[in-house]
Amino acid sequence: QVQLVESGGGLVQAGGSLRLSCAASGGAFNRHPMAWFRQAPGKEREFVAAITWNSDRTYYADSVKGRFTISRDSAKNTVYLQMNSLKPEDTAVYYCASVYRPFSIPPVKSQEYNYWGQGTQVTVSS
Numbered sequence: 001q002v003q004l005v006e007s008g009g010g011l012v013q014a015g016g017s018l019r020l021s022c023a024a025s026g027g028a029f030n031r032h033p034m035a036w037f038r039q040a041p042g043k044e045r046e047f048v049a050a051i052t053w054n055s056d057r058t059y060y061a062d063s064v065k066g067r068f069t070i071s072r073d074s075a076k077n078t079v080y081l082q083m084n085s086l087k088p089e090d091t092a093v094y095y096c097a098s099v100y101r102p103f104s105i106p107p108v109k110s111q112e113y114n115y116w117g118q119g120t121q122v123t124v125s126s
Helices: none
Strands: 005-006 010-013 018-025 032-040 046-051 056-061 068-073 078-083 092-098 121-125
Touching: 005 092, 018 056, 018 092, 032 068, 032 078, 046 078, 056 068, 068 092, 068 121
Parallel strands: 010 121
Antiparallel strands: 005 018, 018 078, 032 046, 032 092, 046 056, 068 078, 092 121
16 A cells, blocks of 8 residues: 655744655655645645656756755655745645656646645744
């Protein structure tokens, strides 16, 4: 059974940092792209960042480029999202996602992802 479990969310002041983790189990995640999405109250789920199976390429939404960094540790089956210079508009539930497409470029549409974590809340106060 495939499971993605996020952790690391919390409350932080504007300008602060958080590091989210997503532990994957039950599948060969090392061969597949992974991504982070977020959803703020009353808004649609949006793409944040993605990474290829071997970490040779990363992709970011314009709103987080230069502030967030996605990475993965294949030995630990874990994906990370380092978030720096946080802004109040980054407040959302953050979700980890995986798509069953071995060795492929990660999509940016949420509908294309097969597996999702339960989400972790990030709140940035002004």
